[in-house]
Amino acid sequence: MAPQRFREQFAQIQRSMPDVPLAIGPDDAGQFLYEKGVVLARDGEDARIVEDTVRQHFATVAGLSADRVERVSPETSRSGITRIRVADPGEGDGSGDPAVANALRALTATEGRAGRRLVSRNHVVHIAVNACPGDEPVPVPASERPNPAPAEGTHDPDSAVGVLVIDTGLMHDYRSYPPLARTRGDAQVQECDKDGVLRQYCGHGTFIAGLVAAVAPNTDITVRNTLNDAGAILESEFGEKLFEAVDRDGWPDIISLSAGTSNGRTDGLLGVDAFMEELRRRHTLLVAAAGNNASAMPFWPAAYATLPGYENAVLSVGALRSDGEYGACFTNHGPWVRVYAPGERLTGALTGFDTPVPYVYQHSTYEECRYGFSYACTCRHPRHTGVLSEENGSAKPDQVMFEGLAQWSGTSFATPVAAGLIAAHMTAQAETDPRKARRQLLDAVTEFAEVRGAHVPALLPPTWRPAPVVQPSARP
Template identity: 35%
Template sequence: MSTSDGPTRSNNPLSALLRLLRLPWGRPRSEPADVRPTDPAELGREVRRVQAGIIRDAFKGEVATAGPENSPVKDDADLTYLYRPGHLLVQAERLDEVLTWFRERGEDFGGEPEPVEEPIKGRLVTIRLPSRRDRADDVLATLDELDDHFGRQDDADSPPVATPDHIMYVTTRGGLCPATEPEVPRSRTPWPPQEADPTPAPDPKDKIRVAVVDTGLWMEAIDSDASPWLESDDVFADATDEERVDRTAIHPYAGHGTFVAGVISCLAPETRIEVEGLLTRGGAIWESRIVRQLDEALGDDNHPQLVSISAGTHTRCGRPPLSFAMLAAEHRLAERDDVLVIAAAGNDASDEKFWPAAFSWAVSVGSVDPDRKVSDFSNYGKDWVKIYARGRDLVNAFPVGAYTCHEPPHAGIVRKFDGLAQWSGTSFSTPIVTGLVAAVMRDKRIPARAAWQAVEATAIDEHDTRINEDIRIVGPLT
């Protein structure tokens, strides 16, 4: 990632937006105007600043950023990952060793660390860090020293003793959001198209159970004229996971979880879809909070059979996130046939691993365009992206109201929605794969991993010259 020689800019999203409004492509206007800046590189950097500012505002300062060298950055355009300041995740079985290390280094810290929560009981502990007397970054500098002491572990099967509590976000394109902001669709029908209900309909107790880890569910989409495929009998959320939307000013990332649920419903009617409202703070959440919820869900007797995650993060040193490594160990995700995690590969146009999609036990999903070429925003990598599906210009449910674009070159444009939107990103190729797997589970009455293998067997093999890799594609394209 390139670096900036210019002055550090404000990270406040309002300041960033006002700054954009002073630029020629940022003046308020209505569609269809689309004036692009002459410097694409600076455009991308401005987008990243604005998106990071949204997360900063949502977390009210409880967020820090690191660059490619795992050091703090002054300009959010240079960030590689975000993390929770003042906290570490530690393997529970190594906690005493870590606390002993702090005590032996007592003169270097202004106190002792404090265990504050246990996201996965017996596996993972969150600790609050004391301040450092050298005033170095409390998380990054301390982890460098812990690596020196305990040894560096990069293997998912041998996770590090301690890591940052990374911030996970809805999948990115050189920034911290889906590959595009939502657009007004040209069609009043969903894409992918709605499949016919199965005959006979499955008994309610036999319906496939899917968990969508996302921004929550906008309840007005259920049983609406605009999205009748979202039926109240099958798509639901707890009261705490319902998404509240101001129709006069739809907030960033609103409708993301509803859209994802709609894609699954279109491809796999008569599927029980529970939308978890976890990514509610600027489309982001600490990884420890996601795994705490997933640990509870997977430990339930009526656990989800498919978990669809259209979110993730790059990580410190590119290592597997400790939280998901511990979740996989606790619930034997690499061995079980009855639970499958399907996760977005991310939209950085990069081959750098994006987690949790990059775990071997997950089905990582990249995006292709209708012409079978890898989307210009999609991450890729033959050693970790398992499958591709269309992620360009999908149409599905979205809140009714006015949305003001935040990102250049469209910053300031007001888009008005009436229940559907068009959206792009690996966020949306992921539920295509989830829907395909759920439909096979329903029709063949086979467990999750076997159904995934059946879907994978239908893949089209292509060679993509842009990334110079062989890829495999499933699902509808046109």
Template identity: 70%
Template sequence: MAPERFHEQFDHIQRSMPDVPLALGPAGDAHYLYEKGVVLARDGEEARAVEDTVRAHFTAVRGLSPEHVGRSGPETNRTGVTRIRVGDPGVGDDPVPHALRALRQAEARRGRRLVSRNHVVHIAVNACPGDEPVPVDRTETPNPAVVLDGYGMPDAVRVLVVDTGLVHDHTAYPPLTRTTGDVQLAETDEEGVLHQYVGHGTFIAGILAAVAPDAAVTVRGTLNDAGAVLESEFGARLFEAVDKGGWPDLISLSAGTPAESTTGLLGLDAFMRELRARRTLLVAAAGNNGSDIPFWPAAYTALPEYADSVLSVGALRADGEAEACFSNHGPWVRAYAPGERLVSALTGFRVPVPYRYQHSTYDTCRYGHDYVCTCQFPRHTGVLSEGRESTGGKPDQVMFDGLAQWSGTSFATPVAAGLVAALMAVCRERDPRAAGARLLRDTADRAEVRGARVPALRPPTWRPVRSAAPALSA
């Protein structure tokens, strides 16, 4: 039986956040995680109304003591949201669903959403992983390959990558010598083995450096902690990331979460309003659940007020003809770019570093596709997978000494961001949103996604992989 990767990642994220009790979405829905016993509300009068409503409900209707109901955190903050405890997450059922039901009438009276779960925002190969990196030989060339001559824009386009930090020796990879930012806090465990998702931000920066060599790329380690952060903290971290160097032309963000709401994440309201008032274009990953359920903040592009300030990006499979099996899809995904089996820098080139696979591959595609996808190949056995003793025993270990092959909408996103940056350089376009709109308008390439012909952003230096593996038996 194939391992359930989402639940493996749930356990991994919970261990990385030991002081935060986490829960799966309703009925074990493998689409989002959230903090038990806490809801989010806007600061001020709305937060007080939520607190009073929940306290009255839990006392009068459920006959419970209201002592665990109350604010958790500062009265006001820059993100404009307050964490409100709605019960003791360690006793009985999770109180959040009960609290949400109690607040629906209050929301109906006010005609707006008052409250939401406190979702876990994660990098888009984490709770919805595409696959894990695969070593490639030092003689392999990046894919997309590096544009050799650049575009010669006098004032380089500024791109901010919000992700995990850079590996400490990233400058050993020549295209990254000009890349700046935060260094990954902890790259290896006590045995010297790479932690999961180390190199994620470096890999993304390498793709940007290949597609848009003139861009000034800065990487912020906003998601260093297992690539996951609570929604209540995420907005503040995004503000911190832009505050360090000012608002950039482009933000490449390969993180997000599904949610019940159709209007976005409450914890991101303040940041998204600020983004809308700026000239910055947010290029965001569509996520890797193989689903049409909106993944935020990428899905903000479907809201009219954010249509020009957010570009959502899905992933094309290795041959570029259709979507990758894992890629989210739907009308809220604006464009697709190569995102399967890309080659970029994972570590520096000075010392080989071991890595143990966390997930086992599947016998067949877990999303039902019939091509040889990353679900199936290359074969490996992972640490976190249940029943690995009967399917291979010890987890497989590999060595990384520079480049790697990796898949996910995480990596389609910097391809698209790099193309916007390159267009700005070639056309001397100073407005990143105008450049993004022009890129979509002028792109004649199309790919087949669920019966629809969608914009396919294929860089000129990207090489399709027509046959990645021998045929696999089910």
């Protein structure tokens, strides 16, 4: 059974994408979300093979309607992906899609003969706190310092490292937070609902940009709102959006991406393959979040870090808990996660400081860690009641007020910390190659942490303040 919070977010993402019927996969296991009734193939010959093979399989083996198999995006795109309808997306419910599963099964033998992957589900790519949130933000008094604190250093426009944050957009008053004064990019769309309450995950991109700026002051940061719609986008659209993001200002030194999805495979995402191939030929380093499912299953595109040819182009980042000694309870893990950085209860700018804004919690905390950890992790502390967790309305959701700083947890935020450290290393060493800087930084690592019994490299900013883990306490 999928975790409670995953199911809560499934319903929320479905509301944010009302025209796209979604299912939980594989077979209701709660590992990823995907579009019902549709599969993906590469444009051209691969799309034709998929159409013909699925149509024949449905007509002769599966007992499904072969006349529904048709292309629904015949025009070519830069991402080189075609959507192929294999069933009526209105049939069934969210607990898996047998028609899509049959279509994938029909291509198994053909893929073996072709020696390459031909077909895929159309997965939902989401910000790494969305379908698997580390937690929701917690207000922090204005008297408290950011953590990591802004590093010393000046901005030099001639040597500044270009960092592109692909996420939600910037809050309207973000420049009120001094480290973000020079940041530019897209605005957050619809920050608050009709009642003036901050919408879920608004401020996510602003928080990430603030972490990069704090760790690496000699940076030119651009934020693109590629993931503004509840942080979720279909795989078939994501590759194209990535190209659009880099086309606007040119390929940066570093891309910080706190988004992705698992897909039950070890060979990447079909929908972003074209972008990843282009990335490999560029000088840009992609720093990507490992995800918050507490799983060893690869989370893409972070897991490209271990695919042949991408080792230097991609850095996958997991999250450490607040003491820096162990992995956070929620972090994904495994050999495909190359490095870990602080990602639990970081303090930064959620909004600017112009106007206080209310927020209503969406998820309730748990009595025990949902991943089986014994410390008072973000699953259970600080206590609050959320709207999505209280379906019967028996408990009133908690409301808080944000006035600038917030505390937030997730691999979403370990990622910009790592990106910032690479940028800071480039400045300190007058290094212009971000991939070379990545290698130098990892080769020089002296700090290590324990994650699920493994001894892993840890990147710790000099201005980051570790804190003792919070001990469990009973709900009053």
